[in-house]
Amino acid sequence: MKFCNQCGQSVSQRIPEGDNLPRYVCDQCQTIHYQNPNIVAGSIPVIGDKILLCKRAIEPRYGLWTLPAGYMENNETVEQAAIRESQEEANANIELEQLYTVFSLPHANQVYMMYRARLLDEDFSPGIESLEVRLFDENEIPWDKLAFSTIYYTLKYFFEDRARGDFLLRSHPVEKMT
Amino acid sequence: MKFCNQCGQSVSQRIPEGDNLPRYVCDQCQTIHYQNPNIVAGSIPVIGDKILLCKRAIEPRYGLWTLPAGYMENNETVEQAAIRESQEEANANIELEQLYTVFSLPHANQVYMMYRARLLDEDFSPGIESLEVRLFDENEIPWDKLAFSTIYYTLKYFFEDRARGDFLLRSHPVEKMT
Numbered sequence: 001m002k003f004c005n006q007c008g009q010s011v012s013q014r015i016p017e018g019d020n021l022p023r024y025v026c027d028q029c030q031t032i033h034y035q036n037p038n039i040v041a042g043s044i045p046v047i048g049d050k051i052l053l054c055k056r057a058i059e060p061r062y063g064l065w066t067l068p069a070g071y072m073e074n075n076e077t078v079e080q081a082a083i084r085e086s087q088e089e090a091n092a093n094i095e096l097e098q099l100y101t102v103f104s105l106p107h108a109n110q111v112y113m114m115y116r117a118r119l120l121d122e123d124f125s126p127g128i129e130s131l132e133v134r135l136f137d138e139n140e141i142p143w144d145k146l147a148f149s150t151i152y153y154t155l156k157y158f159f160e161d162r163a164r165g166d167f168l169l170r171s172h173p174v175e176k177m178t
Numbered sequence: 179m180k181f182c183n184q185c186g187q188s189v190s191q192r193i194p195e196g197d198n199l200p201r202y203v204c205d206q207c208q209t210i211h212y213q214n215p216n217i218v219a220g221s222i223p224v225i226g227d228k229i230l231l232c233k234r235a236i237e238p239r240y241g242l243w244t245l246p247a248g249y250m251e252n253n254e255t256v257e258q259a260a261i262r263e264s265q266e267e268a269n270a271n272i273e274l275e276q277l278y279t280v281f282s283l284p285h286a287n288q289v290y291m292m293y294r295a296r297l298l299d300e301d302f303s304p305g306i307e308s309l310e311v312r313l314f315d316e317n318e319i320p321w322d323k324l325a326f327s328t329i330y331y332t333l334k335y336f337f338e339d340r341a342r343g344d345f346l347l348r349s350h351p352v353e354k355m356t
Contacts, residue, residue, distance in 0.1 A: 002185070002186070003181055003185065004181065004183070005179045005180065005182070005202075006179070006180060006209070007180075008180070008181035008186050011183070019253060020279065034249070035252055036216045036249055036252060037217060037249065071214055072215055072289075073199060073215075074214060074215060075285075075287065076282075076284055088198075088205060099347060099349050102277060102280075104254075104255035104256050104257070104258075106253050106254055109252045111217060111250075111256055136206050154335060169347055171257075173257070
């Protein structure tokens with residue numbers, strides 16, 4: 001950030017009075033510009049024993065597989081964001097069941113919130129951000145071609161919990177994928 | 179938003195190619211400025227049968243009671259944010275137990291994430307954003323002087339679940355308080 005989005009003048013980094021972190025503050029109008037993490041909302045769409053995955057048509061991680069997920073927008077709920085992403089990326093009709101994983105990614109300033117979901121029918125197809133969308137049995141999951149560590153953990157916990165017959169909310173930080 | 183924070187030129191609202199929502203886009207350098215919801219992270223600090231509440235020394239809701247909570251910052255986890263807020267607002271030492279409430283507030287572009295927590299000792303005191311910090315028994319909670327509906331719901335569920343002996347994750351949208 002170099003300029004104030006309110007008045008167009010230059011900004012500089014300093015700790016505002018009563019604060020304890022450096023912020024971008026406008027040299028002219030004194031507006032403080034806070035920067036905060038974004039929520040990535042998504043789902044694990046399940047039909048029968050199968051899971052819906054999307055092959056990414058965009059960077060980062062072009063060509064790798066992911067669960068439908070994306071940035072939550074203003075004026076919507078986390079649940080609406082998760083449903084919208086399944087529609088945008090896979091033209092999929094889902095019904096949310098349970099908030100299932102909550103992962104903080106402090107290196108990326110993101111918080112993932114993934115829901116277990118029922119895929120209501122097999123009438124799905126690639127959205128503009130997907131090259132391919134298909135159903136996977138557990139033994140078909142492309143573990144070495146997953147786009148993000150958050151997706152890896154979500155799927156890993158899902159199959160563990162499904163085998164045990166009890167789905168627990170999983171919440172922990174996720175380190176940068178190496 | 180009126181100006182681009184990258185180049186200082188004017189922005190206008192339009193739907194970028196491949197998008198479906200209007201964004202602020204720089205007329206000069208074409209940077210797209212996304213705006214997304216913020217996370218408010220906090221806790222329910224419990225010691226014995228008592229709950230720690232803070233009387234707000236800042237607007238909005240000056241003078242009303244709240245649980246320690248505030249905006250999650252970049253480069254931290256949700257858990258770290260919840261612990262930091264208990265320190266900043268109440269100089270309280272807590273240990274998190276469970277992610278307990280997740281509330282979307284689409285009218286405010288916020289998502290509240292509140293954790294059940296153990297208050298480790300009674301060595302607490304008002305931080306700069308609090309007029310007063312004290313412990314409340316269930317029958318002392320100032321229900322008509324709570325700052326936010328998210329705090330009301332979190333406390334209501336907490337006492338219901340404590341009476342029943344089983345704490346469930348509670349997640350739903352919260353409407354604007356009237």
